[in-house]
Structures are given as structure tokens and as C-alpha cells.
Amino acid sequence: MDVSCAFPTALDSPDNIALAERLGYHRAWVYDTPQQSPDVWMTLALAAERTERIGLGPGVLVPSLRHPMVNAAATATLAALAPGRVAVAFGTGFTGRRAMGYGAIRWSYMESYIRAYRGLLRGEIVEWEGAQMRMLHPDGHAPQRPIDVPILVGALGPKGNRVARELADGLFATLQPPEFMTEHSWVAYLEWGTVLDDGEDHGSERARVTAGPGWALSLHGAYEFGGPDAVRALPGGQEWLKVVEASPQEHRHLAVHSGHCVALNAADEAAWRAGGSSTLGNVTLSGTREQVRRRIDDYRSRGVTEIVFQPCGPDIEAELERFLEACA
Incomplete structure (x- = not known):
């Protein structure tokens, strides 16, 4: 791969x-x-x-x-x-x-x-x-x-x-x-996602800034493809909706997609603080090196020939290096 x-x-x-x-x-x-x-x-x-x-x-x-x-x-x-x-x-x-x-x-x-x-x-x-x-x-x-x-x-x-x-x-x-x-x-x-150190919690500050923007896509996608009810079913979804729905209907798409793949927007932050971070390992490629490696092996078995990783956070080099080490 x-x-x-x-x-x-x-x-x-x-x-x-x-x-x-x-x-x-x-x-x-x-x-x-x-x-x-x-x-x-x-x-x-x-x-x-x-x-x-x-x-x-x-x-x-x-x-x-x-x-x-x-x-x-x-x-x-x-x-x-x-x-x-x-x-x-x-x-x-x-x-x-x-x-x-x-x-x-x-x-x-x-x-x-x-x-x-x-x-x-x-x-x-x-x-x-x-x-x-x-x-x-x-x-x-x-x-x-x-x-x-x-x-x-x-x-x-x-x-x-x-x-x-x-x-x-x-x-x-x-x-x-x-x-x-x-x-x-x-x-x-x-x-x-991000490669976590052994014992590092999914809700850590480093996980929030490095994997949070990718995690937020689970909320954005649920809203766009399933509507408000799909978001309410997610941990932190009600808090996310409260922020988004404070905007006029004609401007809500701006509130949803602000910060796309770069940083958590206000609604994303509210959901993260309300326990949404609990889904990080399910909706992003985040986990220990061994967990990430197993997920990549699973993708390979399902037909993926090129895994594409988007790093995020203040230290892009460290994120790129961590991911390569997990893939080795």
C-alpha cells in the first residue's frame, strides 16, 4: 500500500x-x-x-x-x-x-x-x-x-x-x-486522525488539535446527509445543533463548514466539550501505533491501495512522522 x-x-x-x-x-x-x-x-x-x-x-x-x-x-x-x-x-x-x-x-x-x-x-x-x-x-x-x-x-x-x-x-x-x-x-x-501515545486519552488537548478537525466531519456529514435528527443521535450532537441553529437558516451552512479540516469551529468545540470526543477512534484513524496499523491492514484487505493521511495541528512534521512510523 x-x-x-x-x-x-x-x-x-x-x-x-x-x-x-x-x-x-x-x-x-x-x-x-x-x-x-x-x-x-x-x-x-x-x-x-x-x-x-x-x-x-x-x-x-x-x-x-x-x-x-x-x-x-x-x-x-x-x-x-x-x-x-x-x-x-x-x-x-x-x-x-x-x-x-x-x-x-x-x-x-x-x-x-x-x-x-x-x-x-x-x-x-x-x-x-x-x-x-x-x-x-x-x-x-x-x-x-x-x-x-x-x-x-x-x-x-x-x-x-x-x-x-x-x-x-x-x-x-x-x-x-x-x-x-x-x-x-x-x-x-x-x-x-492522529497516532496516540500509549495511554494517551482520546480527549487529550493534543488529540483535539490534531484529530479534532477530522472528527468534526462526522458531525458535518451527519447534518448534510441525515439532517438534525442524525446529529442529535451523536454524542455532543445536541450541543452542536444549538450553536448551528443560532444562525439564520440561510447562513447555517457557513456555521457548519467554517474551519473545514483545519480547526474546530464554535459548534464543533461545543460538541467536543459535551463528550463528542468519545467517538474519535471510530470516526477518524486515531489510536496507538498498533491500532492504527491494524486499521490500515483492514483497509488493505478491503481494496485500498493508497492510504492518504491529512495531518493537522501546530506540528505538521511530527504528525507526518508519527503516521509513517505507524505504517512501517
Whole structure:
């Protein structure tokens, strides 16, 4: 199993990616969350200039945020800066859309988008929004077409799995491992958490700042996919809802997704203090080195070929090192 990392795109992400390369990580993915992050493609370009070996890619791109020609041109640019190191993952949009008040895009749109995007990279004339277009980049403006870049698709259900099987080179999964992972030869699985010292409590301050942002996704996801009742069923859920529902209905998505994968927001903090931390070991890849190693072995047996770890907290290097030690 390859051991990769992910970062919620930030101004220091290029330096963190260079650090991950020095430590031996296989690939670095960065998020497409423009409502809280610097541009994903600018960040990857800077990382390409600072590295030589590590794989690079957006994980995941949200198609509705850019015209397929824009993403094709950006992909071509990164492929020129980091030849042989680029992979691209697409998803329907969790925080990348919901934090701006939108729902996920339809799989029919995703399918059409990836077909157009792949056709552009092959140098073909494609139709998009009723117009015919092709990459016209002359020498010195992009690599010669075709540009061969592997594509992963973020899918949890049968519609997404069909698109991944027909149009992609693999699967990018997170939150809930789908049963169909074994159908794909490349499965990148994104996890959050921290490696605890023996005897360290799940509710420790270090666990809160390093694994808490990933833990909070269990509340965010429950709210988005199951509504308030699903949140109430979770430890600390009632306290979380009290903070979120203090915002006007039209602004609640801002309260839910603030701090996504970076820090606990006010609602998350309330839930953590109310005992929500008790679920940390269930909803994140957190535990002792031996516990983390067993979880990774379980993922491998279920079809995961690339574990993707997002570190968090004030000492990214220490978190990256701890995780690699647990994987050894």
C-alpha cells in the first residue's frame, strides 16, 4: 500500500509537500475549497517547483467551479512542471460546494464533464455547453497533446462507481469505505486522525488539535446527509445543533463548514466539550501505533491501495512522522 498525504490548501502547503517528499510520502493531494483556501492549481505549481519526486494532484476537483478547458489547461501546466507526477481526482462537492450554500452536482453532469476534460487533454474537439472547442496551445504553452494524466473519481454509491469504472483510472474514497473498492486497481482512501501515545486519552488537548478537525466531519456529514435528527443521535450532537441553529437558516451552512479540516469551529468545540470526543477512534484513524496499523491492514484487505493521511495541528512534521512510523 502506498502512503500518501493530503493538505487543506493553505499558503504553507507547498512547503509541507516538500517536507512530505523528504519524509518519503508517495503523493500529496490538496483540496479544492476556494471559499477558504488559496487556489489549488497555484499551490500545486509552487509545490512542483519545490519537489522532484512526490506525486501531486488536486483531490478532489469540483467540476462546477471551473470550465473544463480551465481545468485541462491547468492540468497541462502542472504536467509540464512535474512530468510523470500528476494525477487528478474529481468529486461532486462536499465542502467545496456546500460551504457556499449549494448541493452536490449530479452524476450526469460529472460524467459529461470528465468526458469533455479527457477529450481536451487528448487534443480532440469536444462539445461543451453547445460550443465546439479544442486545446489550441502552441509549442511553449503546454505539452503536446495527448496529455496522459490518470484520473480518480470520488464515489460512495453505485452511480459514482459506474462513472469511475467507465471514465477513470481508479477511485478516491473517504468518510465511508464503499463495498465496491475491490473492483478498482487503484483506490486512494483519505483519512484524518492522529497516532496516540500509549495511554494517551482520546480527549487529550493534543488529540483535539490534531484529530479534532477530522472528527468534526462526522458531525458535518451527519447534518448534510441525515439532517438534525442524525446529529442529535451523536454524542455532543445536541450541543452542536444549538450553536448551528443560532444562525439564520440561510447562513447555517457557513456555521457548519467554517474551519473545514483545519480547526474546530464554535459548534464543533461545543460538541467536543459535551463528550463528542468519545467517538474519535471510530470516526477518524486515531489510536496507538498498533491500532492504527491494524486499521490500515483492514483497509488493505478491503481494496485500498493508497492510504492518504491529512495531518493537522501546530506540528505538521511530527504528525507526518508519527503516521509513517505507524505504517512501517
